[in-house]
Amino acid sequence: MNRWTSGRPSVRAALAALVPTLGGCAWDTPMTTVIPRSDFAREIVHVYAIITWAAAGIALLVFAVLAVVLVRFRAGPGAPLPAQTRGHTLLELGWTIAPALVLLVISIPTLQVIFRTQAAPPAQALEVTVLGHQWWWEFRYPTLGIATANELHLPAGRPAVLRLEGPDVIHSFWVPQLGGKRDVVPGRSNQLTFTPQVAGEYWGQCAEFCGVSHANMRMRVIVDAPAAFEGWVAAQRATPPEPSGRAAEGKALFASRACVGCHTIRGISAGVLGPDLTTFGSRRTLAAGMVPNTPANVAAWVQNPGALKPGVKMPALGLTDDQARAVATYLESLQ
Numbered sequence: 389m390n391r392w393t394s395g396r397p398s399v400r401a402a403l404a405a406l407v408p409t410l411g412g413c414a415w416d417t418p419m420t421t422v423i424p425r426s427d428f429a430r431e432i433v434h435v436y437a438i439i440t441w442a443a444a445g446i447a448l449l450v451f452a453v454l455a456v457v458l459v460r461f462r463a464g465p466g467a468p469l470p471a472q473t474r475g476h477t478l479l480e481l482g483w484t485i486a487p488a489l490v491l492l493v494i495s496i497p498t499l500q501v502i503f504r505t506q507a508a509p510p511a512q513a514l515e516v517t518v519l520g521h522q523w524w525w526e527f528r529y530p531t532l533g534i535a536t537a538n539e540l541h542l543p544a545g546r547p548a549v550l551r552l553e554g555p556d557v558i559h560s561f562w563v564p565q566l567g568g569k570r571d572v573v574p575g576r577s578n579q580l581t582f583t584p585q586v587a588g589e590y591w592g593q594c595a596e597f598c599g600v601s602h603a604n605m606r607m608r609v610i611v612d613a614p615a616a617f618e619g620w621v622a623a624q625r626a627t628p629p630e631p632s633g634r635a636a637e638g639k640a641l642f643a644s645r646a647c648v649g650c651h652t653i654r655g656i657s658a659g660v661l662g663p664d665l666t667t668f669g670s671r672r673t674l675a676a677g678m679v680p681n682t683p684a685n686v687a688a689w690v691q692n693p694g695a696l697k698p699g700v701k702m703p704a705l706g707l708t709d710d711q712a713r714a715v716a717t718y719l720e721s722l723q
């Protein structure tokens with residue numbers, strides 16, 4: 389036994405608890421809030437830094453005073469009772485006014501940021517309608533005539549205005565590196581405007597409990613360089629090639645099953661209850677960021693989506709293994 393393992397159980401328990409606690413302090417995680425990649429996120433980190441440093445300074449001061457008090461007024465055998473103070477007007481005023489001043493100092497940058505981030509979107513902003521569904525995200529680009537799910541593409545350097553709407557329950561759009569949390573409320577149109585500044589992939593997550601698969605309601609924002617974004621838009625608009633072989637079998641199955649009632653594949657169906665699958669093969673994840681979009685995962689999903697995602701609103705339609713694989717081959721061909 390070395391000196392780490394020989395400690396008392398309480399010490400060991402405390403050390404063990406420290407590991408997950410400090411693990412939460414990682415800086416550069418996919419959902420980091422401290423590495424901003426948009427003007428909006430930068431503003432928020434700025435306020436966050438002001439408040440953190442102010443709080444750290446105050447904490448230091450309080451701990452220092454506390455330490456002095458603990459040492460100076462230590463109880464001991466025969467120690468006299470220190471002078472007792474009651475109803476000291478100056479002290480009472482002091483500890484009322486000091487926190488009020490702290491709040492005032494915090495409120496100034498906070499209000500500035502609230503107003504700056506709520507400003508009307510600039511005219512050239514790219515409009516996206518974001519619909520939060522139980523438990524996936526739909527992204528429609530009304531000015532471009534395209535729609536996708538769970539993976540939002542945006543061009544770097546151009547403001548984007550997201551109109552947040554919801555058909556079912558309250559969700560919350562949260563992509564920490566790009567924008568603050570904003571609720572998606574049925575019957576309301578909330579708005580979030582930001583300019584992504586650095587190309588890359590950013591993870592997001594529904595941040596308002598919305599039912600059994602709330603934790604499985606992830607999303608990704610893929611910020612493309614402007615030319616790459618144009619290329620992505622063109623690919624979304626292109627008519628998918630006529631499939632052949634296994635993919636053609638899959639297409640026939642898709643077209644003859646209930647899939648068409650819920651999913652849109654341009655030229656084939658116009659369902660609106662599930663994600664648009666017109667270019668499903670170009671998405672990198674399946675089921676709102678749960679697993680990579682691979683033929684095996686898609687085949688397992690279309691056979692029994694509930695096995696992966698509890699509560700899912702897509703039914704199992706009794707496809708055989710072979711049929712599921714054919715459907716997966718077809719869906720993956722939709723680039």
Ligand SMILES: [Cu+2]
Nearest residue numbers: 594596598602
């Ligand atoms: Cu949720």
